[in-house]
Amino acid sequence: MQKEILIAGFGGQGVLFAGQVLAYAAMDTGKIVTWIPSYGPEMRGGTANCTVVIADEEIGSPLVKNPPLAIALNLPSFDKYEELLAPGGTLIVNQSMVDRGAKRGDIHTIFVPCNEIAEEIGDKRLMNMVAVGALLTALTEVTVKDVEKALEGHLPARHKHLLPKNYEALKRGFEHAQKVPA
Amino acid sequence: MQKEILIAGFGGQGVLFAGQVLAYAAMDTGKIVTWIPSYGPEMRGGTANCTVVIADEEIGSPLVKNPPLAIALNLPSFDKYEELLAPGGTLIVNQSMVDRGAKRGDIHTIFVPCNEIAEEIGDKRLMNMVAVGALLTALTEVTVKDVEKALEGHLPARHKHLLPKNYEALKRGFEHAQKVPA
Amino acid sequence: MATPENLVYDRPEAFTDTPTHYCPGCTHGVAHRLIAEVLEEMDLIPKTIGVAPVGCSVFAYNYFDTDFVEAPHGRAPAMATGIKRVMPDRIVFTYQGDGDLASIGMGEIVHAAARGENITVVFINNANYGMTGGQMAPTTLPGMKTTSSPNGRDVETQGYPIRMAEMLSTLDGVGYCVRRSLHDPKNIRLAKKAIRMAFETQVRGLGFSMVELLSTCPTNWGMKPVEALKFVEEKMVPFFPLGDYKVAAGVAQVKV
């Protein structure tokens, strides 16, 4: 088994942390995993992205050209990765930041109003966790529980009080995605 | 035709210039020639030596292990190059600076009291030219006239007044060497 | 009704249209603008060749409408020397950060100054390495936290800040060497005058000229741009006193 997940968005959207949480969750369940960020000029301002690979044997390339799973938190990422996604793959799109629908019919595009949901929960920074929750509907190797444990284990101490809200965000994202007719 | 001449002595004895004069003389008579000094640590104080190669085709190595012709202006040089001289070769030794006779029978060792002769002429610095003159008895490719022309052409201006004495030194050296039973 | 007559201030000619890549509120931009204004006022744009450093200002060449080269980290003064020696009638300036000029480039700047190279150096002192993410610079203040002095600069083990303007002023080759700051309008005006003097020094062939500018790095200091200006005023100026450290006789007479 090997699954590749690409997560992309603006600098401030918690893209890298979302990927790390997935990686930790997979690691804690005994999977082999890699997390690799795009680094370099893009970092200052601009968009950020990271790739997480989850497998049960030594991982070769930490990067893939056509990931089967992806999260696009803003429009530029949506434009870019909708094109690159592998046929049959699943793309979670942050509806709050895009103004258009899906172009491709050969992939599952799931629109989730991450910002709104996060704000409902009471902290717009949780937007990335909502997206992760949604992704889990397509990433069967990692459960919501796994991610909750990972958050518990790796959320910086000063944010620990936000744990319940993070769980909430995951749950809401997951549920919302389930409701979407695949 | 190719002839190699090695000239060695103390730093101040005009070793390098003696070699250059030979090189110039050979060059002016249309020969191909190389002049190469030993350089490096020995330079400060210590002994100096240079090798002159005279040939009528492109010269390969500017250095030879066993030169057929050599001038030893002091004892250390005599000790070293008497050993290295090619069998049948000729070694001009500055008798004024050595306190022993020849060891090898398979080479022509010609002792010349260069210092004394030079002082007789009135300038001990001419000692190297005396030795060169002596060498010419064994280096048939270059005549005393050739070397005189070379001196005329290349002696630094401020020494030009010494030309006659230089000629004298060459002549005396040549004659002295001729007298020595080969 | 906007007409030339009532235009009070407009973006300098010497600038290209490219927006800078600097972080919002970073005074690198102010320094750039002052240089551009001076080159324009002195009519030097076509004659000028700039030398960009390695640092946040590595892309300086994108913003000035003059020829530009980009030097290895710290070597701008050497490149400038090479250019000026073969093109003495050109105006050559380097633009360098404090890591570039005061750390890795110490040898090159001191010797360019000692040789009295007829070049102008604009030295941006922002007390850290901006481009690489805020490490300690030779100019980092004692006790100041950076990503490579996580507990605050300990002068015992990490050394003391270097005051470049003071140090270079001891060299006979230096024609003009001053320190200014960019933290408020008054000081910005003084900074511009100094930059003008520096280029005048070069135009007149009066030797090496340098203007050290106290500048901000809001991003790596973790401050709002406006707070960063305060930091310069309250923390940096006291440690790096503003003033004229060397104004050679010939230069002193220059009236601008």
Add this chain to the structure above:
Amino acid sequence: MATPENLVYDRPEAFTDTPTHYCPGCTHGVAHRLIAEVLEEMDLIPKTIGVAPVGCSVFAYNYFDTDFVEAPHGRAPAMATGIKRVMPDRIVFTYQGDGDLASIGMGEIVHAAARGENITVVFINNANYGMTGGQMAPTTLPGMKTTSSPNGRDVETQGYPIRMAEMLSTLDGVGYCVRRSLHDPKNIRLAKKAIRMAFETQVRGLGFSMVELLSTCPTNWGMKPVEALKFVEEKMVPFFPLGDYKVAAGVAQVKV
């Protein structure tokens, strides 16, 4: 009848038996002897690690009876830093010429000083590059002929001499920084006292210490050793004033 009692002066313990390779009358030898005497008097011989430069003193390690390393040209202060940081209880000193310290090694010496590295630097200023045959050094006097300033140093194109002691004294990390000369008995005595003070500074952990010594190069200056001393007195001392450029508070109290 030679007995210990009436022995007034003898070759220092800290010296090996090897005769130096220096030219006759070169005051490198005097500087060596003073260091050896000080190390002996302070009882530091076994604790000391010397760092030789590239220059005529490249073989310094042959003469001192202490551990020694030989640094790349100009990098002795960096090597000394590496040694001192891992062996703080050792006494580490560099011995450097003016090409080594003031030209290629400018970056390393300035930063070792700025960091306040607890090392001692003996800096031999002989106004030229001795080992390579007498080229111009950063300390070559204006108008002075060398093999790379054949018409005499033209400060316009070849730059101005650098006064290292003055320049380094502007740095906060410096505990002790003075200039002395080796041209006569009186000055040799003062030079020795200064070297003693420099090592005392290190022993007490009071920061970077340097003694700049005006020295001769009879061979490349083309002078008799005695004339060379005159040249130092009459030409070099006026340009490189002798004196204490920095004696930090802590150091000032040291009594020797």
Add this chain to the structure above:
Amino acid sequence: MPKEMWKGNEAIAEAAVRAGLEAYFGYPITPQTEILEYLSKRMPELGRAFVQAESELGAINMVYGAACTGVRVMSSSSSPGVSLMMEGLSYIAGTEVPAVLVNVMRGGPGLGNIAPAQSDYNQAVHGGGHGDYPRIVLAPSSVQEAIDLMVLSFDLAEKYRMICMVILDGSVGQIMEPAEMPEMRPIVRKDFDWATNGAVGRERRILSSIYIDPPAEEVANFRLARRWQEVQANEVRYKGYFLDDAEFAVVGFGTAGRVALSAVRAARAEGIKVGLLRPVTVSPFPYQVIDQLTGRVSAFLVTEMNMGQMFDDVRLAVKGRVPVEFYGRVGGIVPFPDEILAEIHRVAAGRWSVDADPRDSWQTRMASVISR
């Protein structure tokens, strides 16, 4: 120890600490600055030496000084910074003191960019500083391997009194993977009989790279060469995948090697009998291994993140017996498995390069790719 998630650069720094690093001297440069930043906190905590040097030139000479005292010392940098260390490295090699240097390679030449590259292979393995001197060069492809090789690097440097370089491309420095850290080794100051750490109760010592007398220098050169023969005999390391029944083999180090692994797996899935050889020590280079492989496989495909540098070492081992093809991406681009798979298909189909130098054919093939 349990596996923890480590970022490559930080794992390298911590592994060095565990291996007994007593002093670090470095200068910031992307993409390896995390090593310096991590150690700026960690070393003082442990009462060990950390100095942010004025430059890479300063750093390597501080390393040189500390190395002379016999302690475990290292520096780290990236391509342009490493180029500034060439004189120092040559001195260290000539003085025969142990030192470790990490090069997290970026796109070049010149300032280039900060993206992952492998284009300093020749500098690290063949050229570099002046003079003849051998050096050990290790090329990790994962965080775990980086940790293990960091520890090894100190042991090898010390054992052979030699420079040990660890070269990785920026992506190995940035990647996060679960990995196991070794136990913290206690600092033991071995009293080497060559170290200049103060002549207390012993004869004084001198460390230098001068042999002013050529015959003495020649002896020194041969001593180094002799030691290198030992290294070649004992320290060659590599990893083979699917080589037993392979009909041809891909050769790649570091990230290029691990990307190739994905491609090789995909090819195997298609039934193509291809294997992978990933040199772990690129110096000493596994010449023998490739020499022996050449007997069994009918072709090699070398893949690197440079214009084809290790490629020549492979050809030296193959000696023209079978075709050696090349595929690379350069300038900071990491190839995707698909690209290498396509090359595997080409080789499987026997579509050999037409030029005397396969790199020329590769350049022609790339024309379409790079122009876009």
Add this chain to the structure above:
Amino acid sequence: MPKEMWKGNEAIAEAAVRAGLEAYFGYPITPQTEILEYLSKRMPELGRAFVQAESELGAINMVYGAACTGVRVMSSSSSPGVSLMMEGLSYIAGTEVPAVLVNVMRGGPGLGNIAPAQSDYNQAVHGGGHGDYPRIVLAPSSVQEAIDLMVLSFDLAEKYRMICMVILDGSVGQIMEPAEMPEMRPIVRKDFDWATNGAVGRERRILSSIYIDPPAEEVANFRLARRWQEVQANEVRYKGYFLDDAEFAVVGFGTAGRVALSAVRAARAEGIKVGLLRPVTVSPFPYQVIDQLTGRVSAFLVTEMNMGQMFDDVRLAVKGRVPVEFYGRVGGIVPFPDEILAEIHRVAAGRWSVDADPRDSWQTRMASVISR
């Protein structure tokens, strides 16, 4: 012009002046200081730029700056000094500006000594600075050749916007030979369309080695590689002696090559059918020439004043088809013709090396020699 007696180093300096050298930046180092000293007098005489830089690092970056204006500029140094120029060289190569650098090689590694050596071959030809960049490297073996190649170096550097290095060992720098100087070329400032010499009456220009975007850097890397293919196609130079009927061939560059000539002549005198190939451009290396020779000769003997560096390039061309043997002297020792003649006898007698790497057998053979 009539032949005059010239010392290698001074001939190099004067030849550069005649070729239109407008600026020299250098730092003293034996055994090339005469170049700097000569130009310190000559350049100001002609109103041209001469600067004794603060260091080789300063010098190469002054060269870089002047090169950006399109003038003919050079520096010269010797091994340790050249190692300090590696970052600068990589920048110059990445910026695609022409520059000439002379390396009068000495014994190494480290400070080593000042005697003649060829041990910077790999640094000059393969490794050196970081990143992938080609460079032209010329290796004169006589004063006349040094003069001719100095002039050529400026033309090639300019034509291909590339670094052109001239590498020679200390003895070529010190030797005096009759040689002919070219006419003094007038200085003509070519108005290159890339030079940053002030945007007077034209669009401004930028020269830099940054390609922050990897695909752009990849394009740049391929542009350099493409240009290199041209150089390889047009600029390979070498000299052959007695090759027509040679049964085996000696290969050596610079002084090793000319010493070999004496040995080859001696062998011919004994009736041994041996030839000599002396590469004049060691980069581009005459691979094709050797490839074709391999068809005709039954063995090669490579001789160098290093531990066997060009040796690998010869083996790359020979591809294992015939034995390639090695003989070298190192550390500042120049071999005598007798030594190479002895090796010719060995090869003529077919006493091949026993080890996989002939350099190992050579080391064994040398054991006796070097110990004394």
Add this chain to the structure above:
Amino acid sequence: MPAKGWIEVSDTYCKGCELCISACPQEVMELDMSRLTPKGYHPAHTFKDGCTGCAICALVCPDAAITVYREITKAAPVAA
């Protein structure tokens, strides 16, 4: 009465750093939270009358984003 002036803030250059706002002696500037520049910043603008065209905002602007005008005929001296 003080001279009357006005400014134009370029959306291409303004990064919303607020330096001009804190420098404006008349305190007539603020970020326009109702608008985003193409780069995603809220640009500065004058939110009420009182601008004297003193050009201090332009003097402190790191991005040369401000053009300043003054409602008088004779051209005023340039900012610095």
Add this chain to the structure above:
Amino acid sequence: MPAKGWIEVSDTYCKGCELCISACPQEVMELDMSRLTPKGYHPAHTFKDGCTGCAICALVCPDAAITVYREITKAAPVAA
């Protein structure tokens, strides 16, 4: 009356540079032209009485070639 002293000049170290000679306040030193050291230098020596053992020659000697003695019992202070 001045203290009486004497010196020993080592042939191993002396290079005949004459610095001691010009420094000697009593002017009792000169090069011994009748002798050559193994390195080929004429070594320094005292050619007449008058040495007070002041050790100034030793102080200026670059080669630590001079040992100085004084004909009094209590050890005199070291030169510098």
